[in-house]
Amino acid sequence: MQINVKGHQVEVTTSLHDYAVSKFERVTRHFDHLNELAIVLGIEKLLHKAEATLLLSGKKLHADATATDMYAAIDALVDKVDVQVRKHKEKLTDHHADAVRAARYS
Template identity: 55%
Template structure:
């Protein structure tokens, strides 16, 4: 899985990069056919936004979350993506 991390109005520190990679490894445990991930971290006034687009076999999954803390926004993003990836995996197994 290839992760590209982009920051808008925020500097991507090494700790942020490691945190994101650690969280996305959790997704790979559920579904191993994730090809690449594009994560955008954004700061607008007091809101921290995290959004991600995942390319999997036959689909593209997108999620976005906002919070006052960047790490909490990343956690919420991972939870949303986790549900969507599991739903996509179940769809594939039914067909």
């Protein structure tokens, strides 16, 4: 998975970059088929804003989060993206396992 961290009118320090990348490694534990992740960090008035766009196989997910601290915004963003990825993975899962087992082993 390719992770791009950019700043919108904000300089992304190495500590912010490393923190974002390490936090988003949690998302890859749930779903392996992530192609690309773009993270944009910015400041709007007094709030720190973090946005993420995930490119999955044939699907694009987007989430954003705001907080008074950039690290807290990244944490909130990771939580939102994690929920979206788990929901997407659940939609891909076949829930008719009993019918499949019956057809396969009869």
